[in-house]
Amino acid sequence: MLLSVWLLAGLAPAGANEPNRPEAARSEVSRYEARVNALLSSPETWQKARQDGKKAAFFCANCHGEAGVSTLGHVPNLAGQNPVYLMTQIQKFGDGRRRDDFMSGLIKVLKEEDRLNMAIYYGALDVRPTPAKNPRLAREGQLHYRRACLGCHGQQARGGRDIARLAGQQKPYLMDSLKKYRSRAEGRSDRVMSSIAAKLNDEQIESLAEYLSSLP
Ligand code: HEC
Ligand code: HEC
Incomplete structure (x- = not known):
């Protein structure tokens, strides 16, 4: 089973590169990180989160692609993205700090557990780069x-x-x-x-x- 790089990156301790973020943002990140790490802590909970996340994400595939690789240039790929980053962005759409006509309404109806499972599901999918044209x-x-x-x-x-x-x-x-x-x-x-x-x-x-x- 593939353990993408996000897993390693995501679990690495905050290093010297950690930007100087306000206290509230840091504690929000730490809370999601703890929840993500708990789900990743055993193969069983990881597997279950991915399965539940896949189910919860069936609608997202319309824009973000079947395997988290979008076919629309203005829609981001979610495959291979860091789960804690995905989770913070989902929360930002949910509470209005980040806004997009479609995403904002959609995310509001999802429970925190679904959000976490989806972040884990997408994070474990393979990235597909596009060769540089120039x-x-x-x-x-x-x-x-x-x-x-x-x-x-x-x-x-x-x-x-x-x-x-x-x-x-x-x-x-x-x-x-x-x-x-x-x-x-x-x-x-x-x-x-x-x-x-x-x-x-x-x-x-x-x-x-x-x-x-x-x-x-
Ligand atoms: C001091 C740390 C820092 C540096 C330096 C930095 N970034 Fe970022 N970047 C972040 C953080 C934190 C976020 C998430 C911000 C948010 O929540 O919107 C981010 C988000 C982004 C995003 C949005 C990604 C997405 O999936 O939506 C892009 C694109 C990006 N950075 C590009 C760059 C580029 C290009 C540079 C260099 C010119 C750069 N960043 C330098 C910290 C940094
Ligand atoms: C109608 C198309 C559409 C659907 C359906 C959709 N999204 Fe999005 N999503 C977008 C667009 C467009 C953006 C970029 C918005 C922006 O530029 O800020 C986005 C951004 C995101 C981001 C931020 C990614 C990043 O790199 O910062 C996440 C996370 C996300 N969507 C998750 C989801 C999830 C989970 C679902 C299903 C519950 C979903 N989306 C359904 C169109 C969609």
């Missing part, structure tokens, strides 16, 4: 990534804990997200990411997305 642009993106992003999103862009995996994500979605952070769009801004994205121009954003979407 290798020169991707190389530029790699340089920007190493300079400005690697410290938090990790050497291989696989994130960890509440930090998003970016490797293999849809290119249009990555670009949209960075532009939303940059403009501090209502419904998607973040203290840390918005100040980082503020320093990126459109070309840098495109090169980063070209590079990141091609990573396994």
